[in-house]
Amino acid sequence: MSVQTYTYDGPEGLHSLIGQVMAALGYVGGREIRDVGAAVTVRDDCGHLYLSCTFQDGGDPWFSEAHLLEGVRERDALKDCLLHWHSRFSGHGLGPWGTLIGVRPTKLVHHLFDQGFTDDQAEKSLQTSYHVAPGTARDLVAMARLQRPYVTRRGRKLALYVGIPYCPSHCLYCSFPSRLIGREGEAALTAFRDAVLADLDDLADLCRTYDLEVTSLYVGGGTPTCLPLPVLEAMMTRLARNFPEAREWTVEAGRPDTATPDMLAMLRKAGVDRISVNPQTLQQHLLDVLGRRHSVEAIYTMYENCRKLGFSVINMDFIAGLPGQTVADMQENMEIVCKLHPENVTIHTLALKKRAPLFHHELRASIPPAEETGRMVRLCQSILTGSGYVPYYMYRQKYMAASFANIGYALPGSVSAYNIEMMEERQSVLAAGPGGATKILCRDGHTLEKVYMPKDVDAYVQALAEKMAQRRRLCAIIYGKEDV
């Protein structure tokens, strides 16, 4: 897979839009000379914007320039120009997503529903206004319709996320900035635990003060289950005590090498009812090169243990497009999934980011071409939907020219409300732990005000008091009696 970089020269205010468009086209921003595939320039000449771009793939450079006319929406025009130029340069047309570049396309469908569009009208609008392919438009509308009960009339009900940024080892493809649990000292872990507990108590106090109800909990990472059992148990006990009204409670136990029977039993006893068992793929030679450090057998054993303990929903994550992975591997994965029959299956596509060790690794050369990854994705879709799974949430993948999406599938009656709520951004989400982003929905019903916790564990512990005060102030403004 070729991951190319782009350069940008122009007004700073347009940088993030250019970044969004180029990410949707599969380009990573950067200054490296290696692999530069596009150079974008925006020139502001006395209020007139001129856009130019050179695409390059080893052959002759392909250059286009346009004057973004006044009177039309310049940002939309800029986006459309780049997308259309790239489609001509690549010869592949606009692709299934047309000119949609956002990572959450179903959000747009919900906006159409809000305005009274029927399903047919929404489908047509996606096709005519955004050039979305008919099949994609139909799937998006069907998914948004399924999500609708979860995104409307939420009132003061909200979700809570807890981030645990530790892992047992770094997987080759992953860019998540986790710490290795084996290298963490006892004092640092104690400080981390105490900070998270204080964070959770502060959130519980906010809920009491403003009459907020946490209806879904999600403990993610990293790999929460790699913490020493008593440390995670203290957090789980506090969550159960502080937020007893939660109806859905997920914990990511992504690595079977960490999810011992005792650990799983503790989670179940605390009240966790949805658990993520994440094999990513089920071929031993692939797990080994990816640095997963566990056997395929361990995944089956963990799955069995989860079943015996009575978790009501088991989710399994897979990645399409791993280095060395073939369509036959993915076929084997899906055949095994159909036998195991987890309630939820999530299919991701590999999006290579610069922070992932794989980005500079020799195995990058064995990432399958986009067409082959596309075949894997379609195969998963066909096998899963043929076995009764329904796609219920999705987000688009950046940095993939083929514009893949990550899609969550569920057996009827087992969708994760948290995943829908998070993705559609129609309700407030509280967050504890490093990297947590508390997002409070403003009184206009659309804008989200955010408070971010630092990603680094030490920085989080240091900044916690200040961040909690910031979060309290935001809640006072939005939920209290203060004017906005």
Ligand code: SF4
């Ligand atoms: S894939 Fe999961 S377990 Fe592996 S490094 Fe990333 S967060 Fe940790």
